[in-house]
Amino acid sequence: MDLLSNDRWRSTWIEIFEKHTRGVEKLAVESEGGGEDAKRRAAAFARRFHGLLADYRRDPVAHGEPSVMRFCGLRQQCLREQGIADPYLSIKRRENEAALRLLPGLLQEIDATAMETRWRRLVENAFAGNIFDLGCAGTIAMYESGQADFHTVRARLPHRPWCLDDLDAFERRMSQTVHRKAVVFVDNAGADVVLGMIPFTRELLRRGTAVILTANTLPALNDITHEELVGLMGRVAQADRAIAQSLRDERLTLIASGNDIPLIDLSRVSGELAQASRDADLLVIEGMGRALESNFRTRFTADTLKIAMVKEPVVAEAVGAKLYGVACRFEPGK
Numbered sequence: 001m002d003l004l005s006n007d008r009w010r011s012t013w014i015e016i017f018e019k020h021t022r023g024v025e026k027l028a029v030e031s032e033g034g035g036e037d038a039k040r041r042a043a044a045f046a047r048r049f050h051g052l053l054a055d056y057r058r059d060p061v062a063h064g065e066p067s068v069m070r071f072c073g074l075r076q077q078c079l080r081e082q083g084i085a086d087p088y089l090s091i092k093r094r095e096n097e098a099a100l101r102l103l104p105g106l107l108q109e110i111d112a113t114a115m116e117t118r119w120r121r122l123v124e125n126a127f128a129g130n131i132f133d134l135g136c137a138g139t140i141a142m143y144e145s146g147q148a149d150f151h152t153v154r155a156r157l158p159h160r161p162w163c164l165d166d167l168d169a170f171e172r173r174m175s176q177t178v179h180r181k182a183v184v185f186v187d188n189a190g191a192d193v194v195l196g197m198i199p200f201t202r203e204l205l206r207r208g209t210a211v212i213l214t215a216n217t218l219p220a221l222n223d224i225t226h227e228e229l230v231g232l233m234g235r236v237a238q239a240d241r242a243i244a245q246s247l248r249d250e251r252l253t254l255i256a257s258g259n260d261i262p263l264i265d266l267s268r269v270s271g272e273l274a275q276a277s278r279d280a281d282l283l284v285i286e287g288m289g290r291a292l293e294s295n296f297r298t299r300f301t302a303d304t305l306k307i308a309m310v311k312e313p314v315v316a317e318a319v320g321a322k323l324y325g326v327a328c329r330f331e332p333g334k
């Protein structure tokens, strides 16, 4: 989205970031211990970030070209300046535990699903898990009122055709090809990664595709970090033999992406990930920030699947989708 030339989009995004900051401030107080010092630093974070956004209201290039990516980066910088490590840490832990309890039943259900409909089921699981997103006002409200439950959301997913619906093409490709290596970019902790992307990854592994599962190096909202993913996969391996075996024989590897925001600039991933991805022939980018707000128009040489639930009105407008619609874009490699 070009926030430099589109004044309305720029001011809409500034407003989204301004409103969202109150919630981050509140969580920062809790995550830093709840005392007077925590309150002071959280308030200083909010003040500083609001100030930067106000600068952008006055001058569209106040701190470099305006973009959602830039605003995300500035927010992280303001948190770091106040020594606020990870406001979402306890929420991520709680959601991971809740999702882990549902995982064995879900894996059984997937294994009992006929091959013809299995990818559809796996993609739908990814959509439903992607509702756990504490970067959007709408989904924060759903989460707080207990309406972001995985099975409820999945049962209420829109019927096909989805807003962007390349599922048939993806299924066709999967029926013709077994990819050598997939790089899977995961998004949020909790149901998103545990019930969405881990079962998806397990199916790729089952077919003989090696998988690199890659998460952010540093915390960003409720995105799972690489370190958290390593711990989580250890837990998953205790419950699932296929994952355990894949980790042991290194067909499944976990690599930090180098990223620290909910979007991703794939020209700036970690050296380790770039090196390990050289022979990949399937790219899976999941989540609104990574698949729609960034990389939506980026074309790759490898087969690429971009999947996300659309949770922000301005993103829906930009990609031509409905709010809470779901997007499944498959782009064959060149």
Ligand code: MG
Pocket (backbone or CB within 6 Å): 133, 135, 187, 188, 221, 222, 223, 262, 287, 289
């Ligand atoms: Mg996210």
